[in-house]
Amino acid sequence: MSSKLTRFEKARIIGARALQLSMGAKPLIEVKEALDPIDIATLELKKGLIPLDIRK
Incomplete structure (x- = not known):
């Protein structure tokens, strides 16, 4: 299985993390x-610091 994320997975992860940040989560950078x-x-995401996983 490929460890590379699709553009849809990237968008979902960025959206979920951005929501966490907007609700007061502390940035990891x-x-x-x-x-x-x-x-x-x-x-x-580019630095690989987002604490979210994708199950395929």
């Missing part, structure tokens, strides 16, 4: 400038 939750979630 250091945020130095004003970013919206989607940008923060995208950066977390």
Whole structure:
């Protein structure tokens, strides 16, 4: 099975994490400038820090 995420899986993970961030979750990366939750979630995904799993 491939460990690469599809674009739909990426969108779902980023959306779920962005919702958590907008509801007050602490970012897992250091945020130095004003970013919206989607940008923060995208950066977390690129660094592999998002604590969410996808079952295929």
